[in-house]
Amino acid sequence: MEAHTDTTTQAGQILASATGGRRRPGDRIFNNAAVIAGVAVLALLAGVAIFLVADSIPAVTAKTADLPDGKTLVDYIAPLAFGTILAAVVAVVIAVPLAVAVALFISHVAPRRLALSLAYVVDLLAAIPSIVYGLWGIFVLGPAMVPILDWLVARLSWIPFFAGPASVTGRTMLTAGLVLALMILPIVSAVAREVFSQTPRRLEEGALALGATRWEMIRMSVLPFGKSAVISGSMLGLGRALGETMAVVIILSASGIVTFNLVSQENPTPIAANIALKFPESSGLDVNALIASGLVLFGITLVVNMIARLIISRSDVQ
């Protein structure tokens, strides 16, 4: 390592003397371009935050009677924030076990050729536009879910999630969550797969040498090694599910209520879907209230990402 650094330093000195002690224009251009790009990203983020805050202020200071539905801003946004988090959590709960299983199959179970093509197909899922997922959800998955919803309500209605009555169209939070799960599956499984396949060979072989079965080897060496990757992948997926709009708008029968019941015709509305639904016909303060809800969504996404980083940095220390 040190020898290498020495060589590069020497090479740099030689180069520097050859160009008369000055950095080459290529270096300067690259340096400046990189700095500008870095600053631009920060400026962009700050710009979005400033826009959201500035345009939210009229809604924050407005009289309750002038706001949508005559509710306070908190009463207006809270059910929407609940819907956002519920939809994303349902998606992650369904997607993560599936994604881990897919990643393990690709990295440790499937024969190499099958693994490669399967990995390609899973990645392809990420390339499908969300509106196509939405159309598939409303035309295919929704109707197909109707008998399943009936079954869930008939057998499991003691669980609050399946309290019913079952929707007759299948356009429920559970259906929307399933579609969101499919949408985030590629991200979660790609991150997990990448790290699973980097599990040190000695750990795996050690476990096998001690008489572990393949499943025990995966449980004892691969899963602990990939734990932080699974968590960070899940958080990335959660971030996408929080902001997903079009698929939810099309699939979900949104009512804006607060309920954990995932199988009925009345469902909570996520913030992003609510903005898409209400913005086109809104004017004046209603728009400010929608932007304020956008600011809350921005905040939720920020917090999720920060928590993800916290978890990852902690597990790295271990």
Place this chain on the structure above:
Amino acid sequence: MNRKWWLVSAASAVLALTAAACGSSNDNSSSGVSGTLAGAGSSAQQAAQEAWTAKFEGQNSGATISYDAIGSGGGRDQFIAGGKTAFAGSDAPFDSEELPKAQQRCSGEGGELVEIPNYISPLAIVYNLPGVDNLQLAPETTAKIFKGEITTWDDPAIKADNPGANLPSTKITPVHRSDESGTTFNFTDYLHEAAPSVWTFDADGNWPLKTGESGAQTSGLIQAVKAGEGTIGYADESQAGDLGVAKVKVGSTYVAPSAEGASHDFDISKKDPALSPGKYVFAYKVERTSTDPQDYPILLVSWLMGCTKYSDSNNTDLVKAYFNYIISSDGQQAAAQNAGSAPIGPTIKNEDQTAVDAIGG
């Protein structure tokens, strides 16, 4: 949403292009009017506006009209703000807060506010109930169904409206729009006016209840009604497709939606004097409680807003010619073909004409 943004950007691109081409097209005034005119507003009018702009531009080779379907509220806002938006389309007339500002915009350009009804569309109560083809509904029954007070199709109230019909005990799933819309506004206005004892909510573009199934935009609502058995919803009659369409009780008979019924109903509607100041502002309150079987009371009405004079005289000429074409029988027929709307009736047309004649005069 995506589609909306696409439209906005496409429309602004068109605007930019035509603004650049404007100078050259001005001297080509041999065939009618020329130049560019921009409007914005109601998405309910979009299909009709597309037909109007296409035909109008065909007749006036130098003219370019752009209509940006950003929504009624946005259209009214842009009109008030002035700028490039010379006219607006809206599913509701200016309200008492907006009116003075709109009048101010026009007086700032040396003219008066013009607000004329130009688009009528019958709304149908659509349902999906196999085996029941000829559903009839009184306003109170409809209101109770959508309020969730009637929950099965064999309810005595529905039976009373449909003597002799074989109604199943299927659960009723009422479907409403999840987005804010002029369709919802007009449907809730009907429920509010025709069944005030049951529907105690005011007319509202946002569905006032948290119960029932919902679908995004007309296509989402229709899909939801198709997807489940026992569903019922409301949409433009032209979008009903092969779904069942209910007859609505008017007086002592049941009336199916039709263009004639909607036109006739609006033709006997009365003006809202508080919202109709000046000579050319015609804010009507749609008649929902007619007892004449010629009338079909569930309809959406949309308005055109403009000024009698603009500081840019080219705008004045274009608005006059374009509005004139829209309310002409040619224009109304083009909209009926393209958007499935109903033509405005003779009384409304004559009144609209006085306002259009005053433009530039």
